[in-house]
Amino acid sequence: MKIKESKSGAVIMLDLNGRLDASNSGVLEKKLTDLLGAGEKYFILDFDRLDYISSAGLRVLLMAAKKANGAGGKVALSSLKEHVREVFDIAGFTAIFPICSTSEEAAGLF
Numbered sequence: 001m002k003i004k005e006s007k008s009g010a011v012i013m014l015d016l017n018g019r020l021d022a023s024n025s026g027v028l029e030k031k032l033t034d035l036l037g038a039g040e041k042y043f044i045l046d047f048d049r050l051d052y053i054s055s056a057g058l059r060v061l062l063m064a065a066k067k068a069n070g071a072g073g074k075v076a077l078s079s080l081k082e083h084v085r086e087v088f089d090i091a092g093f094t095a096i097f098p099i100c101s102t103s104e105e106a107a108g109l110f
Contacts, residue, residue: 001050003031011042011110013103017049020057028057032064041073044106048079053087065096074098076106 001018012035020028032043043064047053065075076098080088088094100106 001027003028005031008107009110010040011044011107012040013044013046015046015049019052020050020060021052021054022056025054025056025060029060029063032060032067036064036067036071041068041071042110043068043073043075044078044103045075046078046103046106047081047084048103050081050084053084055091058087058091058093061093062096074110076100076109078103078106 004015
């Protein structure tokens with residue numbers, strides 16, 4: 001998985017590319033933990049190029065959402081492919097995260 005980071009105002013955009021699974025979820029966890037530790041608290045995770053997410057990936061997202069919410073921030077998701085969205089539906093994560101069709105729509109939440 002590749003992660004491309006950009007920033008617009010107070011919002012960090014992470015563009016995820018590839019698969020988010022047990023073999024690489026630690027990379028995203030470290031990235032988010034470092035950003036949260038640096039005081040960032042608003043995130044958009046763009047899943048347009050994410051092909052797969054496992055329970056390990058879901059765990060990292062849940063951790064980030066809890067820490068961001070605890071700091072008064074938010075984690076929003078955008079551009080989920082249908083099969084990735086199904087994983088979120090089944091896991092009940094659609095009730096935890098704002099999910100938007102585009103990253104531009106997600107940026108409007110902040």
